[in-house]
Amino acid sequence: METSTRGEALLARLSADDWGLRGRLQADADMSKLTWFRVGGPADLLFQPADEDDLSLFLSRLPRDVPVTVVGVGSNLLVRDGGIAGVVIRLSARGFGSVERVCETRLKAGAAVLDKKLAAAALEAGLGGFAFYHGIPGGIGGALRMNAGANGTETTGRVVEVAALDRQGGRHLLSHADMGYTYRHSAAPDDYIFTSAVFEGVAQDRAAIQKAMDAVQHHRETVQPVKEKTGGSTFKNPDGHSAWKLVDEAGLRGFRVGGAQMSEMHCNFMINTGDATAYDLETLGEMVRRKVLENSGIRLDWEIKRIGRFAPGRDVPAGIA
Numbered sequence: 001m002e003t004s005t006r007g008e009a010l011l012a013r014l015s016a017d018d019w020g021l022r023g024r025l026q027a028d029a030d031m032s033k034l035t036w037f038r039v040g041g042p043a044d045l046l047f048q049p050a051d052e053d054d055l056s057l058f059l060s061r062l063p064r065d066v067p068v069t070v071v072g073v074g075s076n077l078l079v080r081d082g083g084i085a086g087v088v089i090r091l092s093a094r095g096f097g098s099v100e101r102v103c104e105t106r107l108k109a110g111a112a113v114l115d116k117k118l119a120a121a122a123l124e125a126g127l128g129g130f131a132f133y134h135g136i137p138g139g140i141g142g143a144l145r146m147n148a149g150a151n152g153t154e155t156t157g158r159v160v161e162v163a164a165l166d167r168q169g170g171r172h173l174l175s176h177a178d179m180g181y182t183y184r185h186s187a188a189p190d191d192y193i194f195t196s197a198v199f200e201g202v203a204q205d206r207a208a209i210q211k212a213m214d215a216v217q218h219h220r221e222t223v224q225p226v227k228e229k230t231g232g233s234t235f236k237n238p239d240g241h242s243a244w245k246l247v248d249e250a251g252l253r254g255f256r257v258g259g260a261q262m263s264e265m266h267c268n269f270m271i272n273t274g275d276a277t278a279y280d281l282e283t284l285g286e287m288v289r290r291k292v293l294e295n296s297g298i299r300l301d302w303e304i305k306r307i308g309r310f311a312p313g314r315d316v317p318a319g320i321a
């Protein structure tokens with residue numbers, strides 16, 4: 001007797017063929033291809049909406065008990081080996097990838113726009129304050145959720161308002177205050193999917209903007225393993241401390257579990273040296289948390305988002321409760 005996969009079973013249950021969707025719905029989508037770490041099991045279903053209306057329609061028709069996870073370009077994600085239950089939403093550049101100037105000092109960007117593209121559009125428009133995005137490899141949706149920042153500037157410093165859809169497909173316009181920004185965090189409801197945002201810059205000479213972007217690029221290439229399979233900073237900086245220093249002081253630069261390693265170049269970056277599993281990477285992270293706590297008395301919190309199911313028998317207990 002033929003058995004169906006989780007994805008096939010969910011697809012059959014939804015019978016979405018007559019919903020009138022224009023985007024792409026795919027069963028058992030390989031998430032390792034959609035994350036920087038290049039690890040992780042399949043999403044039961046992957047939906048790539050054609051545009052905001054298509055996404056709203058999909059969410060309104062999707063039964064309430066089906067979990068929804070949104071991903072950007074996966075530069076801050078560790079997808080576990082057992083895959084992701086329910087539907088993963090990934091916004092396509094086709095429907096969510098444009099940047100437009102809305103007034104003298106403001107740009108509106110779709111949530112699938114890469115941070116680098118927004119920085120380039122700001123340069124073109126002669127708007128300063130966006131150079132930090134030139135060095136962050138994510139997309140705008142991820143930047144809005146993570147309050148991505150670098151070189152002394154964060155997303156919160158540029159955002160004016162954000163458009164989002166809720167789990168039922170309802171539309172919302174969030175003000176800057178509604179986004180509830182703190183360090184690498186937004187307090188906007190967890191189920192909101194950001195679809196676009198308006199950003200404010202300051203008029204600046206293009207040569208000065210280009211210089212700032214070149215400095216960002218040079219700094220990155222000198223201190224970060226940007227060509228590796230990584231998720232960027234593994235842990236948030238605790239108040240008054242640098243996570244990398246705490247990792248270094250605990251003797252964990254280069255520390256390995258299976259194919260996972262704390263980078264020799266920047267020891268708050270975990271890297272997949274080639275054959276790591278999500279289990280190796282998460283185990284490494286939890287061991288580092290425990291050893292740093294033992295060494296310094298300071299708890300590190302994950303900056304990387306870990307999502308999905310553990311593979312059977314491969315749970316990773318939190319190193320420190």
Ligand SMILES: Cc1cc2nc3c(=O)[nH]c(=O)nc-3n(C[C@H](O)[C@H](O)[C@H](O)COP(=O)(O)OP(=O)(O)OC[C@H]3O[C@@H](n4cnc5c(N)ncnc54)[C@H](O)[C@@H]3O)c2cc1C
Pocket residue numbers: 036069070071072073074075076077091111135136137138139140141142143144145146147148149150192193194195224225226230231232233305
């Ligand atoms: C080499 C390297 C360097 C990095 N340097 C920096 C840095 O300097 N500063 C920094 O802040 N980060 C850095 N990062 C981390 C990462 O690039 C940022 O967190 C980025 O903002 C994540 O965007 P993403 O599109 O990859 O999101 P993902 O990693 O795919 O997702 C991250 C989170 O955002 C949520 N999300 C994604 N899209 C949406 C959406 N449309 N609506 C709602 N939620 C959404 C996801 O659910 C998830 O919780 C680095 C990563 C790498 C690999």
